[in-house]
Amino acid sequence: MRYLVLNRTPLTGRRFPDWLGAAHEVILLTDAAAVSSDPDVRSAQLAGYAHVEIMEDFHFNPLVEARAVALHQKWDFDRVLALSEFDILRAARLRELFAVPGQDVASATAFRDKLEMKRLLERAQVPLAPYASVANLADLLGFIDQEGYPVVVKPRWGGGSIDVHVLHDQQDTEELLATHRSLGTDDGAQLLAEKYIEHELIHIDGIVVAGETLLMWPSTHGDTTCLDFKEGGALQSSLLDPADPLLVPVRDLTRQALAALPTPDTCMFHAEVFLDANGRLVFNEIASRMGGGMIEHVLRQSFGVTLPEVYVRAHSSDELPQIPATPVRIAGWSLFPPRAGTVTEIPTECPVPGTTQYRRHVEPGTVLSRAQTSVDKIGSVLAVGDTRTEVETALGEALVWFQSSTVIQPEAQGSE
Template sequence: MRYLVLNRTPLTGRPFPDWLGADHEVVLLTDAAAVSAEPDVRSAQLGGYAHVEVIDDFHFNPLVESRALALHRKGGFDRVIALSEFDILRAARLRELFGVPGQDVASATAFRDKLVMKRILAKAGIPLAPFAPVANLQDLLGFIEQQGFPVVVKPRRGGGSMDVHVLHDPQDVESLLAAHRDLGTDDGAQLLAEKYIEHELVHVDGIVTAGETRLMWPSTQGDSTCLDIKQGQALHSCLLDADDPLLDPVRELTGRALAALPVPDTFMFHAEVFLDADRRLVFNEVASRMGGGMIEHVLQLGFGITLPEVYVRSLGGNAPAAVPAVPERIAGLSLFPPRAGTLVAIPDTCPVPGIDTYTRHAAPGTVLEPARLSVEKIGSVLATGRTRGEVEMALAEALAWFERSTVIRPGTDGTGAGSAS
């Protein structure tokens, strides 16, 4: 079979030809930013493909689809593979143009467009926060009048908490209007408003192959949220223990939500569930792709599998690795975000017991800006232990160590007044 792979993430660790197997021909269209500038690394990343095209401005470039169609006319593709949130719809459109199986546009839209998704879930009786589309100021003011502050406003087809606003008062409304001039156009904005819920965020990650759920396991972000990292606060997450009382209710709700949506036969998923102040579960949303922010690495440590590999091998008709019913060990992560200023000092190694991996993502002298995405970081750790309690203790100690050891000073030259961390 002949596979087309659309890629925008670093290719190291994504050996698509190896995962699909030698019996298949693999063509790669990749973002130039995903390919190393080092000749030896670049050669290894691009080896094994029948054809490769490296494309600039991959996200906004319609030539990605144009080139894919031209290549299909020459040789014909049997399948299209895309792992990124922002290529889900693009890949679905190509499948329909090619006439090949896989996630179609209706399914991709239900996962990518939060308004479409929530309307489907609401009709199925899935508990949700009140929501409404927002195309203009009248829509927004009407929703606020009905629900009161605070209100969350987000892009209907966003990702990574980008451009998510929590409105607490009329001044925040004015700030939103300044950021979204499309609210004043005839075509209107593609936004969604939701009633804000105080919550603990539980995310659920897993995979379905040939209609069978192979993995569905929740993690909790505890007292951190995806929006906190944009305010300069660390984000952490940890797998639930096998005997956690939340485990079965969260999985049951996630299963009901997936059953209501037009799912493909084989797909990865990343769902979010709110545990509100009254300990009730409220479904937020679900994506048909791997969770971001190092969740993949947490699942590797906990279950001993690489979820994208299981997914791609399954699409190639190859037997993927067995997935344990429960984690072999509990694993978690913590992301340390940037704050405005110049990075003066950042440690190279982490001495905290229980930390499996520490990674420095920025070098001294780097001029930093506040995070725009929930996955932006200057440092990160992965921790393992026998229980969630052990892992969360290691993550807390690592955060305290990182804040003591890292110096960010205001300004762009590193000489301004400021304190460590």
Template sequence: MNYLILNRSALAIRPYREWMGDGHRLLLITDARALSADDEIRGGQLASFDATVPLVDYHDSVLVEREALRLHAEFGFDEIIALSEFDLLRAARLRDLLGLRGQNEESAIAFRDKLVMKDLLREAGVPLAPYAPAADATSLIRFTQEHGFPIVVKPRRGGGSMGIEILHDEDELWNYATRTTQLGTDDGAPLLVEAHVEHELFHIDGLVVDGHIQLIWPSTQGTTTCLGMLDGHMLHSTMLDADDPRLDDLRKLTTTALETLPTPTTTIFHAEIFGTPDGLVFNEIASRMAGGRIEEQIRLGFGLHLPKLYIRALAGHELPRIPSEPARIGGLALFPPRPGLLRAVPGECRVPGISSFTVSVAAGTRLGTAHASVDNFASALAVGSTRAEVEQAISRLRTWVEAETVIEPETEPQTATGGTTA
């Protein structure tokens, strides 16, 4: 079989040839930044593919499509593999154009476009917060007249919490509308507005193979939020215990969403559900692996690597037995940057229960604000026998990181870095 791979992640953590094995022709179009800066390592990475096209302007360049069509004319690939949120639609459109199997454009849009997704879920009776398209300022006003404040405005096809804002009153609404010039155009803005609900956020991650759910497990972010990351507050996540009373309802609601949407026959999924005082409210679901070290969190718990399983399933390999519940509880913590000069960073981590701690920037770096919910200057993985045990370890870690980190506020605006995007 011949496979075209569209790639954005560091190839050091995406060894496609190793995962897929020999006997396949692998063609790669990749963001050039995914390659090692070391010449020898980079050469080895590229040598594992039968043809490679590194692109400096990968994210929004039509060179991806042009090179894909050129490679297809030369090699005639049978499938397209795309792991990134922002490659799902372009891969689906190429499949439709070339008559290839896999996720088509209808399916990709249902998982990428939050308005399309919510319309389909609402028709199936899935509980949702009130929502509406927000193409113009009058749509926002009309929504607040019906549902009041606060409201949440978000891109219909966004990711990583980028571009999401909570508006608490009319002054904030008009300030937002003034900054968002598309709201005043004839074409309108590709936005969605929702009623804000107080919640505990659960994320449910798993794998579907040949139309059957092979793995599905919820985690909780507790009192931390993705939007809180954008304001400089730590985010953590912990897998639920096997005896958690919320487990079955979270899995059932996620399964209903997968059955409602045009879910690919084989896919990874990442769902988000709000736990509110009035019950569970579905937020959204994606047909890809989550970011922010969640794949490592799941690996700690189950001993399985979801992207590897997914790739091997696409390549026709028999998968190992997937347990119905984790052997251990995995957790993670992300520490977002705050604007200022990073004077001191934590050293070696000796906090019990923390299995991995990484600082991604050096002292002396000027930090900016986080732009996405996975941006961080430090991150950690934790593991234990129960959720309470893992959350205690993360709490001790937070105290230690905050004591060891010194960020000196800037007196004048500086060009800054936001840290690492996981």
């Protein structure tokens, strides 16, 4: 079989030819930013492909799809694979053009367009926060008048908590208007408003292969949220213990959501559920792709599998690795976001017991601005333990250590 792979993430660790097997031809269409500038690393990354094309401008560029069409005329693809959130719909459009199996446009839209997703979930009586489409100021003011502040406003097609705003008052609303001029156009904005819920955020990650759920396990962000990065706060997550009373109801709610949507027979998924102040579970959203942050690393530590590899192998009918029913150990991660200034000191090794991996993502001398997405980071740490409590203790100690060991010199007042 011939596979077209659309890729925009670093290719190290993404061995598509190995995952699909030597009996298949793999053609790679990749973002240039995903390929190393080091000749030796680059050579290793691109080995094994029948053909490679590298494009400088990959994000939302219709020329990427045009090149895919041209390649299909030569190679006659049997499958199209894509792992990134922002290639889900692109890949679906190409599958329909090429008349090959896989997630179609209707399914991809349901998982990408948060408004369409909410409508389908609502019809299936999945518990949701009140929501509304926002195309213009009248839509927004009408929703605020109905629900009151605070209100969350976010792109219908977004990801990574990019451009997500929590409006607490009229001043916040006016600031949103200043940055979203599309609210005043005839075409209107592609935004979604939701009633803000005080919550603990639980995310659920897993994979469905040939209609069978092989893995579904929840994690909690504890007292951190995906919006803490706006204030420079760390984002952390830890798997739930197998005996956690939330495990069964959270998984049941996720199954209900997957059943309500046109879920592909084979797909990874990343869902989010709110646990509100009254202990009620409220479904937020779900994506048909691998979760971000260090979720992939945590699942590897806890279940012994690399989820994207399982997903890709499932498309070539290779024998899949066995996934244990419960984690062999609990794992968690923490991301340390940037704040504006110049890095003067940042540690190279983490001495905190229980941590198994630490990385610094910037060097001394780097000039930083504040985080723009929930996964922007200057440092990250992975921790393992027998229980969630052990993991969260290690993550907490690692955060204190990192903050005390890292020095960021603020910009001088009045500087350009």
